[in-house]
Amino acid sequence: NAGVTQTPKFQVLKTGQSMTLQCAQDMNHNSMYWYRQDPGMGLRLIYYSASEGTTDKGEVPNGYNVSRLNKREFSLRLESAAPSQTSVYFCASSGGTGSGETQYFGPGTRLLVL
Amino acid sequence: GQQVMQIPQYQHVQEGEDFTTYCNSSTTLSNIQWYKQRPGRHPVFLIQLVKSGEVKKQKRLTFQFGEAKKNSSLHITATQTTDVGTYFCAGRGRDDKIIFGKGTRLHILP
Numbered sequence: 403n404a405g406v407t408q409t410p411k412f413q414v415l416k417t418g419q420s421m422t423l424q425c426a427q428d429m430n431h432n433s434m435y436w437y438r439q440d441p442g443m444g445l446r447l448i449y450y451s452a453s454e455g456t457t458d459k460g461e462v463p464n465g466y467n468v469s470r471l472n473k474r475e476f477s478l479r480l481e482s483a484a485p486s487q488t489s490v491y492f493c494a495s496s497g498g499t500g501s502g503e504t505q506y507f508g509p510g511t512r513l514l515v516l
Numbered sequence: 517g518q519q520v521m522q523i524p525q526y527q528h529v530q531e532g533e534d535f536t537t538y539c540n541s542s543t544t545l546s547n548i549q550w551y552k553q554r555p556g557r558h559p560v561f562l563i564q565l566v567k568s569g570e571v572k573k574q575k576r577l578t579f580q581f582g583e584a585k586k587n588s589s590l591h592i593t594a595t596q597t598t599d600v601g602t603y604f605c606a607g608r609g610r611d612d613k614i615i616f617g618k619g620t621r622l623h624i625l626p
Contacts, residue, residue, distance in 0.1 A: 437616075442525070444604060444618035445559070461615070492558055503547065503608070507558040 403428050406508035408493050414514045415483045423478040423511050425493030433496045434476035435460075435505065436468060438489040445492065451476055483515045518543045518609040522617030530625050535592040537620035539605035546608045548581055548588045553619070554601045562590075562603075597624050 406427045415421055427434065436448040447460030449468040457468050465487060467479045476495075480487060490512050494505040519542040529535050539548065547566045551559040563572055565581035565588060572579045578591045588607075592599055602619040609615065 442618065444522075445606075445616040447614070447616075460613075503564065504549070504561045505551075505559075505606075505614075506561070510558055 405429065406493055406495055406506050408508035408511050410511060411509065412512045414516065416516050417484060419483050420479070420481050421483065423491055423493075424475070425477065425508055426475045427495040427506070428474065429495060429497070429506065430473070431495035431497045432473070434470065435494040436466075436476070436478045437492045437494065438462065439492060440489050448478065485515045487513065488515045489513060518607070518611070518613065518615050520605060520607045520615045520617045522605055522620055524620055525618065526621050526623070528623045528625055529595050531597060532594050535595050535599070535622055537590050537603050539588045539607070539617050541586045541607045541609070543586070543609050545585050546610065546612075548608070549606045550579060550590055551604045551606065552601050553604065559604060595622070595624055597626065600624050
């Protein structure tokens, strides 16, 4: 099992450009999450999807959109990138309640917006 | 809204010394999880606490969940260089949302 995979690993964008970060999990998990991590700020939830077909806003959703394409895939889109979106983006998944609440993280995407 | 505060933000200890990080929530939590993130890597799950007053141990790591389910701590006995990293708590509130603390970065002095 690959667990949680993310592409790309690194990306440099110019202000105003758009891009989609891809995430996939092979653990048959119901829930998937997108976080951003900035120095000294910990992990902040952007969007999450409790199950296929549903998405909800997290703590910092502005400037982002998401798509839960199917049970395996959850993508994050930046329509018009801004320098404030320079960050490390982590995707995570979890199985559900109880011990299934454990979140498994992908390796991250490092994004630089110039 | 729900807030999860974690202290200290940074901690430098001599190898062999003990280390503790504390997590405090503004609201009662359903459960709390702890994660470790090595430099340049992704966070990795350590443990989940659910019951009031719960204490769990993993080798040199001891995790506690407060009686009021609003605070938690992680204590490492006799730190080793492999303990270097950032430790995060993540609390699930009554609204079912998970909030991560900002983490405690542990640095070990040889």
